[in-house]
Amino acid sequence: xxxxxxxxxxxxxxxxxxxxxxxWNEQGLVPAITQAYDTHRVLTLAWMNRESLAATxxxxxxxxxxxxxxxxxxxxxxxxxxxxxxxVRLDCDNDALLLIVEQIGGVACHTGRESCFFQVYxxxxxxxxxxxxxxxxxxxxxxx
Amino acid sequence: xxxxxxxxxxxxxxxxxxxxxxxWNEQGLVPAITQAYDTHRVLTLAWMNRESLAATxxxxxxxxxxxxxxxxxxxxxxxxxxxxxxxVRLDCDNDALLLIVEQIGGVACHTGRESCFFQVYxxxxxxxxxxxxxxxxxxxxxxx
Numbered sequence: 001x002x003x004x005x006x007x008x009x010x011x012x013x014x015x016x017x018x019x020x021x022x023x024w025n026e027q028g029l030v031p032a033i034t035q036a037y038d039t040h041r042v043l044t045l046a047w048m049n050r051e052s053l054a055a056t057x058x059x060x061x062x063x064x065x066x067x068x069x070x071x072x073x074x075x076x077x078x079x080x081x082x083x084x085x086x087x088v089r090l091d092c093d094n095d096a097l098l099l100i101v102e103q104i105g106g107v108a109c110h111t112g113r114e115s116c117f118f119q120v121y122x123x124x125x126x127x128x129x130x131x132x133x134x135x136x137x138x139x140x141x142x143x144x
Numbered sequence: 145x146x147x148x149x150x151x152x153x154x155x156x157x158x159x160x161x162x163x164x165x166x167x168w169n170e171q172g173l174v175p176a177i178t179q180a181y182d183t184h185r186v187l188t189l190a191w192m193n194r195e196s197l198a199a200t201x202x203x204x205x206x207x208x209x210x211x212x213x214x215x216x217x218x219x220x221x222x223x224x225x226x227x228x229x230x231x232v233r234l235d236c237d238n239d240a241l242l243l244i245v246e247q248i249g250g251v252a253c254h255t256g257r258e259s260c261f262f263q264v265y266x267x268x269x270x271x272x273x274x275x276x277x278x279x280x281x282x283x284x285x286x287x288x
Contacts, residue, residue: 018268031175033186040184042177045240057265089261090270092253096189098261109236117233117242121201124162126234 019050023095032097034062034075034108037086041115043108046075048097053088060085062099079139081105105134112136163194167239176241178206178219178252181230185259187252190219192241197232204229206243223283225249249278256280 022030032048035041046064048056052072055063059074062083066073076082083101090097109116111132118130166174176192179185190208192200196216199207203218206227210217220226227245234241253260255276262274 016268018265018270021270031189033177033189035186042179042186042242045175045177045235088265090263090265091189091260092255092257092262093260094263096261098186111236113236116235116237117240118236119234119238121162121232121234124160126162126165 019054021094022050022053022090022097023093024050025095029065029067030095030097032062032064032099034083034099034101036103036108036114037100038102039114042117043083043101043103043115044075045116053097056085056099057088062101075108076104079105079107079110081107081139083108107134107139110136110139112139163198165238166194166197166234166241167237168194169239173209173211174239174241176206176208176243178227178243178245180247180252180258181244182246183258186261187227187245187247187259188219189260197241200229200243201232206245219252220248223249223251223254225251225283227252251278251283254280254283256283 024030028049029047032046033042034044036043047067049065052063052065055072061074062085063072063074082104084104085099085101087100088097107114109118112134113130113132115130118128119126120129168174172193173191176190177186178188180187191211193209196207196209199216206219206229208217208219226248228248229243229245231244232241251258253262256278257274257276259274262272263270264273
């Protein structure tokens with residue numbers, strides 16, 4: 001299911017057709033799901049604008065648009081836990097992206113867990129289920 | 145990683161704390177990623193409001209909010225390709241959901257493919273990579 005032979009060689013021109021084909025929302029964004037190629041865990045849901053998708057494919061590392069900080073954000077730029085791109089997929093409505101990545105360090109969440117989706121619904125409550133793999137204070141020289 | 149022993153026994157009260165803990169956006173929605181428990185494929189990205197999340201846990205089947213039709217939408221209500229809930233997860237920011245499901249019929253996409261994420265970036269183009277498993281004309285008595 002995961003293609004390892006995808007050539008990550010984006011068009012030089014950021015006005016390219018493949019960027020135009022994405023159905024950016026009224027804020028110029030689309031949600032981007034990120035999944036680990038090896039464990040198949042869904043790691044994160046983040047947002048991309050045109051520039052961040054182009055930067056992702058140019059650099060080979062997942063680069064999102066931080067809505068709270070209103071700037072490009074290369075995931076792992078503080079923690080070192082970069083996400084190396086294996087594949088980028090677009091859904092049938094062209095309004096959501098799926099990144100298949102190699103999660104450097106095996107930890108995507110700022111809490112030190114593999115996945116940000118660690119709260120599980122159980123009988124009317126959200127229960128934390130997944131182990132902390134890395135002490136967050138060891139992950140960040142600066143807060144990411 | 146996937147818990148099969150989760151008790152799907154939602155609180156009777158839709159004003160429950162667990163619903164209040166979700167960080168609904170300004171439209172009262174959150175994105176909901178759906179992943180197959182067996183193949184681990186990411187199937188869909190859809191949206192939920194408070195009512196659809198409560199209905200999902202009450203019924204045991206994925207129920208989204210259709211933004212285009214402005215109504216609750218039980219996935220598979222036309223095609224029969226329901227999504228039986230195994231687990232519902234919330235991310236660390238409380239603003240995105242992950243549903244782990246049994247995809248009835250093995251097909252989540254209206255095109256007859258397993259996943260809606262069938263367009264793969266390849267050298268400046270989006271290329272269709274995944275096979276059509278079911279003829280869409282056979283899937284729908286009515287258009288879903």
